[in-house]
Amino acid sequence: MIPMRASIVALAAGALLPMTAMAQTVQTTQGVVAGTTSGTVSAFRGIPYAKAPIGQARWTPPVPAAAWKGVRDASKSGPACIQPKYPATSLYRDDPPAMSEDCLSLNVWAPVRARVGARRAPVMVWIHGGSLAVGFNGSPIYDGAKIAARGVVVVSINYRLGIFGYLAHPELSRESSHHASGNYGLLDQIEALKWVRANAAAFGGDPDNVTIFGESAGALSVMGLMTSPLSRGLFHKAIAESGYMISLPELTKASHGLPSGEQVGSFVGAALKAPTIAALRAVDAQTLSAAAAAGGFLPLPTVDGWALTRQLVDSFDKGEQARVPVIAGFNAGELRTLRGLVPPVPADAAIYEKEIRERYGDLADQFLKLYPSGRIEESMLETLRDGIYGWTSDRLARSQAAIGQAGYLYYFDHSYPAADALKLPAFHASEVPYVFGLLVEANTLPNWPKIPPTPAETGLSDAMIGYWTSFARSGKPSAAGQPAWPDIADKGGYLRFGARPEALSGLFTDRFALQEEVVARRRRDGTQSWIQNLGIVAPPLPARAADAARPN
Structure with missing residues (x-):
């Protein structure tokens, strides 16, 4: 049942809240929240799970939200984290009504029967996509009411984006007691899961039955959480929709064709004429976000030795990931709306075949059989779909099966x-x-x-x-x-x-096997990223392991 203290406080604070919100109250670890109920589902929006990362707290790990007195109105989602706007013509345009650095909040949808204690409901925590650069939990397509109506407590979270969430920098690493920087968005997600662990039961949820699920960059985040030692025990199942097991920058050294995270951060600061962290912290948030995006800053998690100890694929190969069941999958037309990732189509089949043979060497015949020149554009779209999203989904499901966990693959x-x-x-x-x-x-x-x-x-x-x-x-x-x-x-x-x-x-067994060989060679070589460079823009593929071992 609803904690008695919550009802008493709600009545005492009745002047602060509309009458329709008074009964929908829950006591959280920070204080009482008042949401709204429609049918069998109550919604509690805009609940802070961490303090505002502003001023000197910009680019520091999240700290749990402070307690409040009285009843907090939880009828509206909090502001989105600072981000650039989508182009007006983008299919994904979804402009947030408000943005702020004070954005570390979450929304909860709870079935009323679970919230009054009839049973402990499973909990699903949604991590939105958007290239780690855009997106917000208050989007109309992330409303959790329909899922909650099936007897599930649903939580959707905001986390720091873009330069605010993923800037590594030598000064930030020196500030850190862990000598790490660059994973603030991932750390936000972990802090939100800690909040869920502490508060799920108050909403009728089971803190020992939490599923994380996310799409695109949200699925990348799911894999980051699966491999991070900091998130152990905070979830029990995972769903990755259209994830990408991309090669990531390492904190202090260039690797896999990528500069180090700290190198990128230093370059960004210099380009923005704010070479120190003090200077960067003094820049207006919206100005900084726009300048970083215009300058081509690509937010990615960093292998920092603390939040992420090694490349994602290496962690899965070593069986270091969370031992949880997984659903993973991808969509047939992934690249049709991501044309910026697709290189220009060659003028004819001869050019296409020449490019593939020069880049894929001994694998070229196999490649051209799977992605033939008779349908160049479709072959290019499928090359990127299979090499980025398909291979990742298949590998993630198989990696869990290899450690004795269930792995479920889907194709939308x-x-x-x-x-x-x-x-x-x-x-x-x-x-x-x-x-x-x-x-x-x-x-x-x-x-x-x-x-x-x-x-x-x-x-x-x-x-x-x-x-x-x-x-x-x-x-x-x-x-x-x-x-x-x-x-x-x-x-x-x-x-x-x-x-x-x-x-x-x-x-697509043969296609994923081909991509696995490509990734394996690039990982051994150490100078090439993997799923970013495919098809006619791929760098020449390193030799097979046996060839590479031959003396000159």
Whole structure:
């Protein structure tokens, strides 16, 4: 039941809150929050989980939020973290109503029956995407009410973005007692999970049954959390939608074709005419965000020896990741809305084949068989899709299977008329409204292809919510009236989401094997990044291990 103290405090503070909010109160570790209830779900928005990282606290690890007295209004989401705006024509345009450095807040949706103590509900913590540069938990396509209505407590978090979340710098490393810098956004996510651990039960959730889930950069963050020693025990299952197991900068040394994180930070400071951290901290936040974005700052986690001890793929190879069940998957048309990642299409097949042979050497015949020159543009789109998102998803699921955990792979291959008309079937992030049950809400985004609210679309969404929430509950995804989802360890089983779910096996096995060989050679060589450079822009591939070992 609702803690008696919360109800008493709410009544005492009734003058501060609208009458409709008085009954929806919960006692958290910081104080009482008052949200709103609609049907069977209560929502509590804009709850701070960490102090504002402003002034001297800019680029420091998060500190738990201070306590407050009285009842805090939790009827509205907090401001988004500082970020540049999407271009007006971007399909992903989703302008936050407010931005601030004081942005470390979260939203909670809780089923009323769970909140009054009928049972401990599974908890799902959403980490939004946006290249670690944009996005916010108050977006209409991240509303957790439809998932919560299935008996789940849903939490969505803000975390520091762009230069505020991912700047490494020699001075920041010297300030740190861990001699580390560059992972402030990841540390925010960990602090939010600590808040969930401490407060889930107050909302009817089970702190011992927490699932993290995220899309794109949110899925990259999921993998970071799976490999970070700082997040151990804070979650128990993971879902990665369209993740990318990218090569990351290391803190103090150049590696894998990337400058060190500290080198990048020093360069950014010099370019912005703010060569010291004191100078950078004095720059207005919005000005700094815009200048960093215009200057090409690419936010990425840093292998700092503390929050991240090694490259993600190395941690998974060594079996150091969290021992939790995983769902991982990707979309058929990932690159159709990410054209900035796709190089110009060669004029003809001869040029395409020449480029591939020069770059892939002994693997060129295999490459051209899988990605033929007879359909150059499609081959290029599939090369990047399979090499970035597909290989990552397959490898993540198989890595968990290798340590005795369940690994479930999916392939989202669903489209609808408006997306087809734009030649964007199953585009990047198009599964998100289906996972959240927000087909109508997605249509409120100005440039999103409008989803028809037909039985076919809502039926697929219902199935996906069923799979996701049952996985959160038990570690095994299932949905009423839908096929059983095979574990990848069972003959390479996976689930295809097309017009309806379909259980299959052997997804792009030859393609992922080719990419694994490419990644393995580049990792051994140590001078090339891996999934960023593919196809006709790939650097010449290092020799096979046997060839590399031959004496001159």
